[in-house]
Amino acid sequence: PTHTPAQVSSGSECSTSTLSTLLRAARRLTSGVRRTSAVAAASASGLETRVAKTQIRTMSGITIDTINSAVKDMQYAVRGAIVSKAGEIEAALKKDPSKYPFDKIVMCNIGNPQSLGQKPITFYRQVLALCDFPDMLDSKEAETLFPADVRKRARDILANTKGGTGAYSESKGVAFLREMVAAGIEKRDGHPCDINDLWLTDGASVGCHFLMRTLIRDENDAFLVPIPQYPLYSATLTLYGGTLLPYYLEEEKGWALDVAALKKTCDDARAAGKNVRALVVINPGNPTGAALDLANQKEIVKFCEAENLLLVADEVYQENVYAEGKSFTSFKKVMRDEGATIALASLQSTSKGFYGECGRRGGYMELNGFDKEVMDQLYKLASVGLCPNLSGQIVMGLVMRPPEEGDESHALFKKERDDILASLKRRAKTLVDGLNALEGVACNPPEGAMYAFPRITLPAKHIEEAATNGMAPDALYCMKLLEATGIVVVPGSGFGQAENTWHFRTTFLPAEADIVDVVAKITEFHGKFMDANR
Secondary structure, three states: OOOOHHHHHHOOOOOHHHHHHHHHHHHHHHHHHHHHHHHHHHOOOOHHHHHHHHHHHHHOOOOOOOOOHHHHHOOOHHHOHHHHHHHHHHHHHHHOOOOOOOOOOEEOOOOOHHHHOOOOOHHHHHHHHHHHOHHHHHOOOHHHHOOHHHHHHHHHHHHOOOOHHHOOOOOOOOHHHHHHHHHHHHHHHOOOOOHHHEEEEOOHHHHHHHHHHHHOOOOOEEEEEEEOOOOHHHHHHHHHOOEEEEEEOEHHHOOEOOHHHHHHHHHHHHHOOOEEEEEEEEOOOOOOOOOOOHHHHHHHHHHHHHHOOEEEEEOOOOOOEOOOOOOOOOHHHHHHHHOOOOOEEEEEEOOOOOOOOHHHOOEEEEEEOOOHHHHHHHHHHHHHOOOOOHHHHHHHHHHHOOOOOOOOOHHHHHHHHHHHHHHHHHHHHHHHHHHHOOOOEEOOOOOEOOEEOOEEOOOHHHHHHHHHOOOOHHHHHHHHHHHHHOEEOEEHHHOOOOOOOOEEEEEOOOOHHHHHHHHHHHHHHHHHHHHHOO
8 A cells, every 4th residue: 555654654653664665665666757757758659658648637536527417417419419420520521522422511500600601791790890900990991991881880889999809898798889789679679778787798698607507596496498499598507407397389389389388387396396487488499490479478478477487588580580470579578568577588699690690709688677686696797707709799789780771881781681581581491391391201381590390200110220329219310311411400309309209400501502402412311211211
């Protein structure tokens, strides 16, 4: 056994000669370690070095068994095993383009429009360019390169942003940019918006983290979350130790929300000792693409008021409504129009809509009906991260206060916006028509958002194969689709689904020419898949 010097010196039965012998042995061992390290460093093969490094990592005490179990338990299917496999295939194709029966990976797993070829909105990028390089504003080329309203907008932003885009801002975001967002909210809803109720955030997901981190005290605190759901909510609830209470959307009724079923879920949870704190509603829906009608929204607000629940309104797809006769109405407008008294957290993002500025990581969280002391704690939480990034703040301000009619940029902005939204509507129809033509596949037409969520009836033979491989049947289907076509989709099991049903989520973001190819490849794969599993 080994002993520390303190342990050796404190042994009552340890003689002086024994102590000397142990110390000499310790010196020889240390000398041997030094010589071994020198040999390892000089080794041509590097084998000894790699072994030494491995030993250091293992001996550090930081292993998979010693990290936070909530991190291990957390799952996020949108970037899960299938996406990892896609990365491996993409790397393999670069080395050997003939290795697979396709030449590229098509990422239909995530709402990331510009990665699939969507061009940025010119107005946003022009204002950003001038904010990031303000010297250009005073150059003689500026008047030729940039419209007058772009130059004015950049000057106004810079005049109200201390230190420009390279400096920290207020923790809730630049006040001037929050005023731009507030003005956009007021124009949209017809109700006042106080900038003190606004947090600019690095994407809408940060707002979700703020809420979960503040409201979840232990596993008895629970959030009602739609199934299927965007896995941000299940992941953050797991991470912070709360409980997810699933309420199932009705696929046969176009993914409708049944408030009576919601009430039963809430009552059952409370009877079991859970403290139901909030209801999450994603509108338009992810992954379902469903858009709530106004009557349903009014029911939801009344339910939250009666049950004293926080309503978390994930409204990042508010610009993405395609169904005839449907339009977006914010839950804040519904709440104010109805005169309801509820706590409401509204989330918006620069990543979706027609803008698709995912990499900018811009977003906002607006809070209504919150206690001031709770708002102070949320501010403290935000201040730990110092501030949201400035580019994201600027784009969020521009999204909510775009060029107006009469501005020099307005005509181009309107054309780009309308072209993108019209194209998304056409692509959605092309994709869903193709999916509904497949054997055993049924897909509700997406009314909004960026996704289709088809239900697939999988053969018994395939389900048995999946069980043998320890995979969900829809996950195995998606993996086979990837390996045969290069198309990346997400299994429905990653979003939650009714028992014994199987789905996958796919975006309709590939360009119009590409979406036709996506449908053709899925059609060919699915036909062969069904034939092989009869």
